[in-house]
Amino acid sequence: MRDPSVSLFMRAPHSPPGDPVVGNALRFARSPFDFLDTLSSSYAEGVVHLSGMAGPGIYVVLDPDLVQRVLVDDHARYRKPQLRPELVDPLIGEGLLTSEGDLWKRQRTTLQPAFFTSRLRGFGDTIVDFTRATTAGWRDGGELDVHHELGVLTVRIISRLLLGVDLSRADAVDVAEAMERVGETLALSPGNVVRPPWLQTPPPREYQQAIRELEDVTARITAMHDPGGDDVLSLLQRAIGDDPDAFPADERRDQVMTMLLAGHETTALTLTYALSLLSATPDARAELRSEADTVVDGTPTWGDLASLDYTERVVHETLRLLPPVWALFRQPLADARLGEYRIPEGAPMMLPQWALHRSRRHWDAPLTFDPDRWRETKPAEVAAYFPFGAGPRACIGRQLAIVEAKLILATLFAEWDVAVTADELPRRAAITMQPTEPVPAVVRRR
Template identity: 40%
Template sequence: MSRPLPEPPEAGVLNAVRFGTDTFRFLDGVQARYRDGVAIPIPGRPPLVVVTNPELVHEALAQPAAFRRVPAQAAAALIAEHGLVQSDGALWRQQRGIMNPAFDSRRVQAYANEVGRRVEALADDWRGRGTFETNVHRAMTQLTVRVASEILLGEDIGPDRAAQFHEWMQTAGEEFEFGLDSVAPDWLPDRISPEFREAAEGIRGLSEDIIERRRRLLAEGDDDMNLVTMLLRAADDPDVDYPPNQIRDEVATFLIAGHETTALSLTYTLALLSWHPESRDRVRAEAADALGSGSPTHDDLSALPYTQRVYREALRLYPPAWATFRRASQTVRLGEYRIPEGAAVVMPQWSIHRSDRYFDAPEAFDPDRWERRSPSDTPAYFPFSTGPHACVGRNFALSGATLTLARLVRDFDISIPENALDDLRVTPTLRPADGVPATIRAAD
């Protein structure tokens, strides 16, 4: 027999407000008090379920029919309603099947090599500027969005549009920030700011520009097998049924998803290395031995094991995807518990990654913990989510971020104030509220 998850003794509405307004403190408290999870009643809507046991997280995410993705809300749908990150069921299976070749090992290698070329150009620019101040999150966004657009979508959007894209993403972060709206009754209308509408229009317009250019090149005989080309060719298949604007939704989705979490995780890793000079020095020494005089390449990755551990540890402490969200499509058993139909289910990487039930000294930055244990054998570590809907670009992120860190840390001291991550914006991703300031100078 299954049983319901425990409910906290405090009034449900107070817990709902805490989740919406002080999210991480609320999640940390739930993680400490409840071994498996908690169900929080919310007036006017189904309960909020927080799963705190990673074994139950894996069990839930292995059942995509029972735990469905949350449909795009009105604001998010202005950018993309049915992209691979949002879709579910038959549409997701169709789109994943079409796009799978865009994420094979050859494309990972091409992505890593393109990252190497771009980060080499960035290093050349930094070297010519002496000691200077910058917003390192903006710099990482502009680096990663150009690589994602080039490798995944077949077009380098260039520095000006990359800078504009960063501004659009800042506006989107403000729009999607958690607050009381996050736990308001479902019947309340969404409020969408004019600034966000303008940003969404810009992202859609850029996506349409990329599609039209690829369409012209395809008609001229271009055979570059990027994601857009695959989608355009599949549109001619009578067995493929696209909803309206499906290709645009996919392009907009991968403009965002193809760069955002990597840019954020690079930003957080550089901050952690700034605050832990002994780890920075180990990355620098490893990179000096591993990298030659030219651009770093995919072939260099095997010689950068410590840098890879550093990046994995940063993903543990500051997971850009700080929680995985699902909705129970039916009353379903999870472990020994009964999850009611319609429940909003939150599976928080943030608090599970930082739980002392699963990690020794969980608040400490300790890259070598990943020498003592395997990430794939650690259920409590799931920065890229898990199950059928796990991040399809995981190997892109791991390879590109490792090369970026090695190349920049080898030649530069990147100093970031110790309070730079004190104010993080809780949106569907974990974003710096006002950028991350850094002082860049050549390494001694």
């Protein structure tokens, strides 16, 4: 769709100085989070152009109103770009996260009922039971990798809630570990940022192996599945029943892989980062514990959610300070006007939560973990806060993620103290922001 307001006299976005050959690409790829921090603190510009990336470079949107313009008001003028298709296609193909146009619309409409509140309400006990099954294996005073534990837990929860299947712990471990290896390959690195688009290399062998392992579990999930419910697989199967050509087997496979990827890792990361931030902020941890003691009578329930206010603020604040999805990507379908800037057709654009959630321009004491900043402010009212995206392509699992994170935190803190012992968590920028090392924590029974 042509944008009639585009004119040749509009400004080209400013490019920060960089290497004459590779521009800013290497600095960005070597240390993406520090680089984005520098961009958002040094430039008052709404859009900045990073040169030297493969192809036309990348346009970084640093103004929250322009982010909302792209995601919400003018969303029809943009699409998701195909970033690294040689890796992403074999992983999630055309599942709900990556599909476009009519295919996406049909998928979103078909799958939406799996995420209705009326359906999720029935799963509060399941989330608590799976959490308790996890902690049943913990030893008082023991040390564990909390990111791994929570990854396995959220795979089991997602499989039950969205795919209607009780996955064994061994299968859940396989999924979490295979996803970890996938993340290592997908992570930004100097090599993959400056490589020209025509120089495609096949996916590394360990990546292909990880996908095969995920496909094995996906096949077991499909075989175990009992249709008839409102889970994702049942909804897809019903759609196939009405129109045999509507959902080819590939698409079913892509959706299961998408749910496993999008549904487990983001929530596991939110919980891991929450535990890390709480461990570094004793007052917040004490407050959370005290809320669990006051609200929860033995076992947390769906009914407790409305009273777990502080726990909810902890989740919002974690998603602000350490957003698991650190940036969104789009490209204009035709030359576009964004504020006073001109963005050429097809150019990749980055909308970085990492920069906007942590900018002094939009937050008081942005690097302080302060759950109470959400006491009077609703997340939906803040343009510079978009951990779940915005507009029609906003996260379909948003409510589920918040419910899950609150119930898991309440279940953990009602019975356990979890102290992350690492001061720093080195992180890589894959589709999500992931720790590159195990996250050690000591767990003590309360």
